[in-house]
Amino acid sequence: MKEMLLVRYGEIGLKGKNIRSFEKKLVSNIRKAVASFPDAVVLDKHGRVVVEYEPHNQDAIIEAVTNVFGVVSVSPAVRMDRDIENLKVECLKLMQRLMEEQDIKTFKVETRRADKSYPLKTPEINQIVGAHLYKNLQPIKVDVNNPDIMLTMEIRNVAYVFSKKIPALGGMPYGSAGKGMLLLSGGIDSPVAGYLMAKRGLELEAVHFHSYPFTSERAMEKVIDLAAKLTKYTGNIKIHSVNILEIQKSINEHCPSEESTILARSFMMKIAEKLALKYNCKGLVTGENLGQVASQTIEGMNATNSMIEMPVFRPLIAYDKVEIINLAKKLDTFETSILPFEDCCTVFLPDRVVTKPRLEKIQASMDLLQVDELIEAAITSRDTIIISKGEVLKRS
Template sequence: MKEIILCKYGEIALKGLNKSTFESMMIKTIKRRLASAGEFRVTKSQSTLYVEPLGDEPDVDEFENRLSKIFGIVKLCRSGAVEKDIKAICEKAPEYLADVLEGARTFKVNARRSDKKFPLKSPEICAELGGAILEKFPHLEVDVHEPQVTVTVEVREDYAFIHSDPVDGAGGIPVGSSGHAMLLLSGGIDSPVAGYMMARRGAVVEAIHFEAPPYTSDRARMKVEKLAELMTAYCGDIKFFCVPFTEIQLKLRANCPEELFTILMRRLMMEIAQRICEKEDDIQALITGESLGQVASQTMYAMVCTDAACRMPVFRPCVGLDKAEIIEIARKIGTFETSILPYEDCCTVFTPKHPKTRPSLEEVEKAQASFDFEPYIKEAVEGTTVRLIKHI
């Protein structure tokens, strides 16, 4: 039996005249992400994308896994495609779903008849197929309220599609539908989650990382590159910028108040990131993994001081999440285990003993103006390396 994966979307269906634009973006993403998984065909109809694996023995599991990480898809239904005939449906459905039904105790049948020319109405389809399943699997009982398995028949234009309970997709809207943004990517737990969350809202995410050799090691940089690589499963290809930051941190430590070190460091990071964004020409915003009140540099006072150095919007999608919620998302997207590897980044090696939690903008700007950082900012921008981290 031919297997086709039905990819269903949510808010995209409400985009009105722009709906086709979002659909086209999703189809392009699907073609890129599935290209190395084998041959396939993608079509669309009735707010659903149909992905049909081709070839003699396609790896449908791999197709389904990759599709589950594409933003814009809300539900995935791995389905058997049957001719639109009730006898064929009653014969093929128990066979196709045998593995699921054999291990269950209760079930129900749900029918959706998009093709109104089909001779049987939905309740009649349910009755016919339910009887066929009970005949094939007499141990089963019907439970229409809390079934262990829901067998669904969708009678559409070309086929009747048979599937059990759908798999959750990544949700959101397609990457590329909301512009480009630059993620300040550290080696911690929060920033990869922030990048994921903005990509889920359609942003193309690039990443910038600040390293401080010899205080940070090659392994620390490789850890962050690995995080970016893991993010590509959801975000697609990521342009990765690596900034030499040692000299700036040393000048900060030697010339500025220790309690303001982290705030001043973040302001200079923002300045460097903005200049690189301006050189790239099409990046409209910055992204950070800050969560309000999580550490001293993430108080509201500190964020005000940081934002005052910014000429472009700063998105903080984790700002209202607690650490447990952020960790839960990190585990879901597969970055948590890499994030907790014990390699220090430049944000932690120079951490002051007693950082100021309520800095005023006036004192921060005065401290920053007490030393000319401009030559070192230019040097850092010019020394930045770039590589493209491809979707894995």
């Protein structure tokens, strides 16, 4: 017997002729996730992904693999020769070990015969192995409806035997859906939005807008901390830190104050699009939520959308705040997000914000500004931070 982890995927299996490319991406991501374990080996063959490891690393390996997008569940398993006499002997040894570790009074044997050329049918395998266990493990009983333990044998070119299934994140392999630019603020919503799009296979790069020195360095560190938490699922993230203070000053000087929020947002979208094109991103990702704040109306989103050509993904658009907070707590980003450090949206905040902006008025206000020059200056002076597996790898 050899111990290992069986890895299962879900949606990938529906990809038809493209399935192999998704499988390869998933296997590559699993290899990255367990790279810190020198003895871990990821095998991809015979329609099954398997991770071999040293037994003392089992818990850490399980945590790493279940946090890989695309994995729906895993099972600690043993690999055995599939000869029926060997299965009887080795399954008995496995059950005896499991009974030492936990209180087991009832069991059931289940077989999945992936290799249909195996000489015995599924009911025969169940009966032969089950009878052998029942005979040698008295007073344990058989319970086909609600057993304490389900011993499952998966028959391929070898036999994989396991007794539990551990749920994972699901979704699609990270990076399998292309690349997007996340507008990452220090708030609750945008990290959750990034997570949800990453779960759908979108590789993330990020842009953060600040108004230093009106906003503090601690506010920037807060954003870095949020991105670091996302790298638990993405591996690494590059953040472009863009100062928009001069843009905000220009808006404040030349444009109606009630439009300042939507105009600043329009500049953010334009800058994010330029960076996205530069770094091969195919869309933008925001944490916008319909009706949550004054600028997040249909009219407001239509105004900012009109400023760019790139698609904008808003995965939180129909979530209520409680749902978003619950997700943030699950991701361990909530407590960081609510730290009381100001962001650029609080700078020059008007007493009244237009909630239903008219496109022609917003465009007329934009025409009062040196848009291209302001954008180019902001992008040129940006800082870049690369975060890998929770740690800042590079700042420039």
